[in-house]
Amino acid sequence: xxxxxxxxxxxxxxxxxxxxxxxxxxxxxxxxxxxxxxxxxxxxxxxxxxxxxxxxxxxxxxxxxxxxxxxxxxxxxxxxxxxxxxxxxxxxxxxxxxxxxxxxxxxxxxxxxxxxxxxxxxxxxxxxxxxxxxxxxxxxxxxxxxxxxxxxxxxxxxxxxxxxxxxxxxxxxxxxxxxxxxxxxxxxxxxxxxxxx
Ligand code: GLN
Numbered sequence: 001x002x003x004x005x006x007x008x009x010x011x012x013x014x015x016x017x018x019x020x021x022x023x024x025x026x027x028x029x030x031x032x033x034x035x036x037x038x039x040x041x042x043x044x045x046x047x048x049x050x051x052x053x054x055x056x057x058x059x060x061x062x063x064x065x066x067x068x069x070x071x072x073x074x075x076x077x078x079x080x081x082x083x084x085x086x087x088x089x090x091x092x093x094x095x096x097x098x099x100x101x102x103x104x105x106x107x108x109x110x111x112x113x114x115x116x117x118x119x120x121x122x123x124x125x126x127x128x129x130x131x132x133x134x135x136x137x138x139x140x141x142x143x144x145x146x147x148x149x150x151x152x153x154x155x156x157x158x159x160x161x162x163x164x165x166x167x168x169x170x171x172x173x174x175x176x177x178x179x180x181x182x183x184x185x186x187x188x189x190x191x192x193x194x195x196x197x
Pocket of ligand 1: 051054
């Protein structure tokens with residue numbers, strides 16, 4: 001399996017080691033490819049879009065021609081996981097702030113996002129969330145996290161925190177408001193790997 005990690009910003013190494021651990025547990029061979037330029041996405045079996053600043057990541061992906069490649073493979077059914085800023089980028093619709101700044105989104109998932117959902121006082125925090133399909137709560141690390149405020153019929157809600165949707169899946173697309181790569185718990189990376197063909 002060739003797993004591409006968009007390597008513009010964010011916890012690239014942490015995602016790479018979480019995938020390595022998850023592949024070891026699942027006994028699936030994996031190669032991690034860090035993506036900074038166009039031409040690599042089409043050869044990947046799965047893609048991870050890490051956190052960071054969604055405006056920066058979105059603009060650079062567009063400038064580098066990575067965005068159109070991701071849209072194409074996403075429509076072909078290749079699994080894509082977006083965490084935090086990655087969740088924002090997967091969304092079809094943003095909040096007022098997103099719309100006002102016209103930041104580019106990939107517009108793949110039928111969700112609306114609130115870009116800075118938890119406000120300044122709660123810039124970063126941890127919480128135990130129940131994640132559908134996992135046998136015990138996941139310790140979720142939120143860092144200036146977004147949330148999903150509306151989800152279409154094809155979207156399966158996987159986790160909520162304080163009534164806000166913080167994890168969801170639409171077929172081959174997985175969006176998380178928190179950072180599963182930061183806790184040493186690889187169950188969500190394993191969940192993602194189970195989405196591989
Ligand atoms: N709030 C950030 C954004 O708008 C995302 C934060 C994160 O990825 N840790 O891009």
